[in-house]
Amino acid sequence: MLYAILCYNDEAAVGGWSKEHDDKIMADLLAVQKPLVEAGKMGPVARLMPTTAATTLRKTAGEPLVLDGPFAETKEQFLGFYVIDAESLEEVVQVVRDLSEANPGMGSYEIRPVRDFFPGAAKT
Amino acid sequence: MTKDDTAWIGLTLTGARPRTVAALYRYFRNLDLAEEAFQEASLRAIKTWPKKGPPRDPVAWLILVGRNSGIDTVRRTSRFTELPDESRISDTSDAESSIVDRIDESHYRDDILRLMFVCCHRDLPATQQIALALRIVSGLSVKQIARAFLVSEAAMEQRITRAKARIAKSGTNFETPDAVERSERVGAVAAMAYLVFNEGYSTAGEREETRNVLCEEAIRLGRLLLGLFPAEPELMGLLALMLIQHSRHAARFDDDGHIVLLDRQNRTLWDHALIAEGLALIDKAMRHRRPGVFQIQAAIAALHARAIRPEDTDWVGIELLYRTLETIQPSPVITLNRAVAVSKTEGPEAALELIEPLGSALGDYFYFHGLRGGLLKDLGRLDEARTAFDMAIALANTSAEAVHIRAHLDELGSVATS
Known part of the structure; x- marks a missing residue:
């Protein structure tokens, strides 16, 4: 089954990372992903820009409202996601444990089974 | 636990600082006390968090603990200060965070804005505003700031202390600002953040690591500000x-x-x-x-x-944008910048014509003579170019600028002798 791993953290803290710290964390996270990529289990991965770059479109009875900023003001922000193919929730939890060890400190991960998946065609 | 595993605590504290100090400032109405209280709370965090794990809401935790320790300080120094209800203050449990939320959540936007705004006091010269913002809002050490400004730590300490005294003397408005006041504050604080950035950007070559710090801090201030007013x-x-x-x-x-x-x-x-x-x-x-x-x-x-190669640059678009900027905010420096675009779209002669009238306003401006020299050189007026470059060197603010102009002079020399 496909699972989405949604990453939440305080972007004020993440935004304070030095280039060296950022590079190190990214390399460590990549090391966690590598065996999964090789096993053909890794789906798309995205790291999002800060919520200051976000725009929200809210549906209303009439014209939808286009608003600046994220959908909700929260203490932790949605900062990125992984999609992985796993046999069981147990397996996903282990991956998330590895990810959280590679990126210690605050934050949380939400594991959500994927209902429909469309790989899309966008290239970077 | 390895050193690396606790790096996140420092980063969390840095991220939480503006919000926490701002709340403590409203509470204690004293910058030094607010800073000390934050410092104390940070020390406790470094001691407690690795053992107990991070609190659910680090900012609320820090405000509570900071408030607690600040009250102790006040109690030690004055017997006459009225103290808030003790039972509401504790640092051991998360339960109290809801109290902090009630007290602070509705105010945090104006709190942070106020903290940034006191640094932009109109009596303070630009360099002091920058130093103060870096110290109070960003939490850089006096040593770091001193290094960025190339002054001794003692001199910087004195500068910051004096600026703080000025602020304390003129008094801070702790009322919730109205819409007009708020928008004025936003404007002033935005300008201050850009001052910080320019301080780092304009001399970045001199001592790169410390100067980059200023640019990064300015960007952080910009993010903070946009987060408050998205x-x-x-x-x-x-x-x-x-x-x-x-x-x-x-x-x-x-x-x-x-x-x-x-x-x-x-x-x-x-x-x-x-x-x-x-x-x-x-x-x-x-x-x-x-x-x-x-x-x-x-x-x-x-x-x-957006231009992948220099020759892909949309100079027509840039010229147009400078023209718009000139109408909103007329300034000889902007005209000078437009002249660079004009030299690309219409050639050096048109650009030179545009900047000649600026001589009286920009006579002691490095870039004016640098650009003028470059345009004269392109037009083959080498003697005049040399004079302009000499003027530029005399006005250079950094050795990197001087070296750059000297390279132009060297090229002129080889043209003359070849």
């Missing part, structure tokens, strides 16, 4: 401008610390993640159709950033 297009413009300018930091100087001009920079060294974020912000800002000076400057920076 629908303000000028704040999007300010952040975009800083991100795009800073994206070039690795390409702006060569290994010897000499300036590398935009059209000679190795564009693969540009930080494309920063550029992409800047472009996204400009896109957002444009939807508001409320142009302003930061947005226009960001748009100019974006046109440079």
